[in-house]
Amino acid sequence: MLILTCPNCGITAEETEFHAGGEAHLTRFGPGASDDDFEQYLFMRDNPKGVHFERWRHVYGCGKWFHAARDTMTLEIFGTYTAQTSTVPQNIIDKITDRRPDWQPPETA
Amino acid sequence: MKKYSAFAIAREALRHHTGWTRAWRDAQPKKRYDVIIIGAGGHGLATAYYLGKNFGITNVAILEKGWLGGGNTGRNTTIIRSNYLQDPSAAIYEKARSLYETMSQDLNYNVMFSPRGVIMLAQTHHEARGYQRTAHANALQGVKTEFIGPEKVKELVPIININGPRYPVLGGLWQARGGTARHDAVAWGYARACSDMGMDVIQKCEVTGIRSQGGKVVGVSTNRGDIDCDKLGMVVAGHSGHLADMAGFRLPIESVSLQALVSEPIKPCMDVVVMANTVHGYMSQSDKGEMVIGGGTDGYNNYTQRGSFHHIEETVRALIETFPMVSRLKMLRQWGGIVDVTGDRSPILSKTPVEGVFINCGWGTGGFKAIPGSGWAMAELMAKGRSPLTDAFGLNRFQEGRFIDESVAAGVAH
Numbered sequence A: 001m002l003i004l005t006c007p008n009c010g011i012t013a014e015e016t017e018f019h020a021g022g023e024a025h026l027t028r029f030g031p032g033a034s035d036d037d038f039e040q041y042l043f044m045r046d047n048p049k050g051v052h053f054e055r056w057r058h059v060y061g062c063g064k065w066f067h068a069a070r071d072t073m074t075l076e077i078f079g080t081y082t083a084q085t086s087t088v089p090q091n092i093i094d095k096i097t098d099r100r101p102d103w104q105p106p107e108t109a
Numbered sequence B: 001m002k003k004y005s006a007f008a009i010a011r012e013a014l015r016h017h018t019g020w021t022r023a024w025r026d027a028q029p030k031k032r033y034d035v036i037i038i039g040a041g042g043h044g045l046a047t048a049y050y051l052g053k054n055f056g057i058t059n060v061a062i063l064e065k066g067w068l069g070g071g072n073t074g075r076n077t078t079i080i081r082s083n084y085l086q087d088p089s090a091a092i093y094e095k096a097r098s099l100y101e102t103m104s105q106d107l108n109y110n111v112m113f114s115p116r117g118v119i120m121l122a123q124t125h126h127e128a129r130g131y132q133r134t135a136h137a138n139a140l141q142g143v144k145t146e147f148i149g150p151e152k153v154k155e156l157v158p159i160i161n162i163n164g165p166r167y168p169v170l171g172g173l174w175q176a177r178g179g180t181a182r183h184d185a186v187a188w189g190y191a192r193a194c195s196d197m198g199m200d201v202i203q204k205c206e207v208t209g210i211r212s213q214g215g216k217v218v219g220v221s222t223n224r225g226d227i228d229c230d231k232l233g234m235v236v237a238g239h240s241g242h243l244a245d246m247a248g249f250r251l252p253i254e255s256v257s258l259q260a261l262v263s264e265p266i267k268p269c270m271d272v273v274v275m276a277n278t279v280h281g282y283m284s285q286s287d288k289g290e291m292v293i294g295g296g297t298d299g300y301n302n303y304t305q306r307g308s309f310h311h312i313e314e315t316v317r318a319l320i321e322t323f324p325m326v327s328r329l330k331m332l333r334q335w336g337g338i339v340d341v342t343g344d345r346s347p348i349l350s351k352t353p354v355e356g357v358f359i360n361c362g363w364g365t366g367g368f369k370a371i372p373g374s375g376w377a378m379a380e381l382m383a384k385g386r387s388p389l390t391d392a393f394g395l396n397r398f399q400e401g402r403f404i405d406e407s408v409a410a411g412v413a414h
Helices: A035-042 A090-099 B006-014 B042-055 B087-101 B103-107 B125-141 B150-156 B183-196 B237-247 B309-322 B324-328 B368-384
Strands: A003-005 A012-014 A019-023 A051-057 A065-071 A077-082 B032-038 B060-063 B118-122 B146-148 B171-175 B200-202 B207-213 B216-222 B225-234 B253-265 B273-276 B281-285 B290-301 B331-342 B348-351 B357-361
Touching (some): A003 A077, B032 B042, B087 B368, B103 B183, B146 B150, B150 B171, B183 B368, B225 B237, B237 B357, B253 B309, B281 B309, B348 B368
Antiparallel strands (some): A003 A012, A065 A077, B118 B171, B146 B171, B207 B216, B216 B225
16 A cells, blocks of 8 residues: 655555556647657657556545655655646655666656 | 376276376476576467477477466456457457367366356447447458347346446347467466477576677576577567666557456356456356456556555446346455557567567557467567468567557457
């Protein structure tokens, strides 16, 4: 079971109060985009073994979306942060590198 | 290889079972192979087996980072069926189901295939219409299925409650030649046959890198040294994305945990497999008497081979209305496997951007039933460059929007 803190309303709860929304920080492509860009956005995923940035929604709470940084090998949650950003905040990157000194932030983050 | 037979058992009984030999050689890696298959689970071993049997390619290594059949092959709920809606799915799953029929004889290894029949319950009107449609599609595809009414369901499954208050049983899609098999035996039987053809099944050999020159694969790096090859098959289910990353391409796959559980063993009470996709649970009784129960996946990416407890609770809770006896069962153990789920919930059997590298993945929550058909098709793809069974399952379908949309057709539980 995961325990997450919603950065929107500040409540910490176990995962049944939330809903997972898949990989975060995807660049969205729409009409006029190339087939390749559209495929990358719609289907291709990093699916890393290790640090993963992902979207969550506080469905049984404030109802708002947020982002989380989590390790898919250990289920450790490094931190949660606002969904109103296209980059990972420095304090989250610091928390991750504190726990995973060898980790390199991905180019998309 | 010594043939297994009733005569062999009698012979060994008379000499205190001193004459049995290892089922497969504990091989050491050579410098070079014609073909390397990564992943000694059911699909990988089946691919190697049919490369040898159908195409005479036997200079093959099957590399396994853990132990043979220790991934999802040993973690599934062993259900075999082929009642899919879409033609490409029905073709490959029915090929697999038909190969299961004769697998014990082909491999000279008892895989305990039990064609006990599979029912997929219709518990909403929408689902009933959907399964009637599937039954019609199956008739055109040559897959023998039938839509049956609630009385027939009750007759086949006496322990079922067809008058549940929320989700009464309105009927079911019945495939009489579906069933179960002993999952470990499938891996062991293929491994024994592969080893007998001279192939090397190498356990505790983890691939750490994929080497290519000029866009063409030349070999792999492993924790036991570099191994060269002409062709490489990646058949690693949940870890496909990780391997694709090593080879330098991305996949339309997310890896999530799928859990299953078994109850204490009880007397025989249900001799068919029942899937209830609306409430999201499925159940069969093993030969040991345990009720084998599966449910849905967790929602988040995960490589830990364990899932969240509430999914287990939801699965059992969902089954109690339809099977009231479940409420009085003790559950013995629970486990998880990492399944590779694609955007359209259908598998990928494909060439890749790296020449000589082929991938077989994306079976998601329903790979066990497909093992022999998947191996048969993958071997043809690797040997000849294309297979009629894999044409529709290429990686390019995601770019072309040519999906094989079984997430709608089959509901959720594959």
